[in-house]
Amino acid sequence: MKIIPYSCQSISEEDIQVVVAVLRSACLTQGPFINQFESEFAKKVGAKYAVAVNSGTAALHICYMALGLTTGDELITTPNTFVATSNAALYCGAIPVFADIFLDTGLIDPAEVIKHITPRTRAISPVDFAGCPADLAAIKAIADRYKLKVIQDASHSLGARYRDSTVGDCAYSDMTVFSFHPVKPITTGEGGMVTTNDETLYKALLKLRTHGITKENLINSPGPWYYEMTDLGYNYRMTDLQAAMGSSQLKKLDSFIAARRRIASQYNDAFCKLEFVRPLGESPDCESGYHLYVLSLNFLKLKKSRAEVMVYLRERGVGSQVHYIPVYHHPYYMEKFKDQPKLAGMEGYYATALSIPIFPTMTDVDVVTVIDAVASLGG
Numbered sequence: 001m002k003i004i005p006y007s008c009q010s011i012s013e014e015d016i017q018v019v020v021a022v023l024r025s026a027c028l029t030q031g032p033f034i035n036q037f038e039s040e041f042a043k044k045v046g047a048k049y050a051v052a053v054n055s056g057t058a059a060l061h062i063c064y065m066a067l068g069l070t071t072g073d074e075l076i077t078t079p080n081t082f083v084a085t086s087n088a089a090l091y092c093g094a095i096p097v098f099a100d101i102f103l104d105t106g107l108i109d110p111a112e113v114i115k116h117i118t119p120r121t122r123a124i125s126p127v128d129f130a131g132c133p134a135d136l137a138a139i140k141a142i143a144d145r146y147k148l149k150v151i152q153d154a155s156h157s158l159g160a161r162y163r164d165s166t167v168g169d170c171a172y173s174d175m176t177v178f179s180f181h182p183v184k185p186i187t188t189g190e191g192g193m194v195t196t197n198d199e200t201l202y203k204a205l206l207k208l209r210t211h212g213i214t215k216e217n218l219i220n221s222p223g224p225w226y227y228e229m230t231d232l233g234y235n236y237r238m239t240d241l242q243a244a245m246g247s248s249q250l251k252k253l254d255s256f257i258a259a260r261r262r263i264a265s266q267y268n269d270a271f272c273k274l275e276f277v278r279p280l281g282e283s284p285d286c287e288s289g290y291h292l293y294v295l296s297l298n299f300l301k302l303k304k305s306r307a308e309v310m311v312y313l314r315e316r317g318v319g320s321q322v323h324y325i326p327v328y329h330h331p332y333y334m335e336k337f338k339d340q341p342k343l344a345g346m347e348g349y350y351a352t353a354l355s356i357p358i359f360p361t362m363t364d365v366d367v368v369t370v371i372d373a374v375a376s377l378g379g
């Protein structure tokens with residue numbers, strides 16, 4: 001039986017052909033497609049600069065490094081995220097501090113962020129959970145007041161809007177991070193991007209993604225072959241194969257988001273009639289990209305556990321997943337942060353959440369299959 005996954009990539013023949021063309025070209029990496037993808041991306045989101053890397057995790061890591069995050073520094077983030085958001089702080093020796101979320105949106109609560117600010121706090125990383133930006137104006141106001149930096153983790157929200165701003169334009173952040181993993185709004189297989197309007201950060205990011213090596217302002221250049229390593233960086237470079245695919249996918253972003261929003265609206269109409277389910281709210285300030293469609297299910301009313309519901313849906317051809325296990329539940333974090341309390345909003349949200357399929361190539365029949373399967377949970 002066909003199982004509709006909770007998400008999946010949408011690849012066209014055009015995407016395949018651009019990758020094949022790069023394979024036949026002279027440069028598989030460090031070639032012209034990187035600059036092209038970066039400038040198209042920056043233009044699309046309205047940022048001055050874009051830096052392509054080989055994953056969203058790498059993007060987060062070089063952002064934190066560019067800010068000089070180091071041992072003992074604290075970074076406030078949400079526990080309702082993929083582990084990469086906080087792991088990248090640990091790579092720098094910094095301490096991720098988890099602020100609680102709103103139960104109805106899954107987004108970080110700015111009032112909770114304030115409670116966690118200490119003299120060691122350096123930055124805040126809100127996550128645009130499920131494609132809906134967090135309360136960025138409130139977070140920026142806090143950052144301005146306490147002289148903190150904001151790294152917006154927009155891995156879910158390329159193509160979304162917040163008030164008058166396009167996600168990625170950095171109107172409310174110092175840097176914004178994207179992931180191009182296959183389930184994300186666009187994909188390059190693996191890949192990521194940072195956007196910023198700050199030239200100093202831009203130059204630091206460029207260097208950090210390629211070993212800390214530069215060919216600019218050389219201290220002692222004996223000839224054209226020469227380069228210098230001035231910082232400890234990484235090989236976080238994206239290939240030209242990925243960049244060409246990214247450019248091709250970017251052309252389809254608007255239609256991808258429109259398709260996701262259309263499916264979400266069909267779901268909203270169907271599920272508002274069911275008493276055992278409440279879809280995750282779209283915050284009034286945002287136009288979500290619907291990277292995920294999350295249901296809050298009343299398992300008591302259904303007389304089924306979440307695991308049983310997942311099996312039931314699967315038997316009807318519907319895949320599902322949970323986003324996210326609170327980061328501090330993972331054994332590594334429990335061991336490292338023994339005093340971490342359980343956060344009420346996060347725990348309440350996690351107890352009822354289930355993501356159901358949403359992706360641009362879902363057919364009308366797929367959407368009806370999902371709606372019928374969810375509706376039939378009620379008996």
Ligand SMILES: Cc1ncc(COP(=O)(O)O)c(C=O)c1O
Binds near residue numbers: 058084085153178191
């Ligand atoms: C919110 C969030 N941040 C960061 C990442 C890391 O991105 P990548 O898988 O491209 O390293 C992901 C990917 O799953 C994510 O969902």
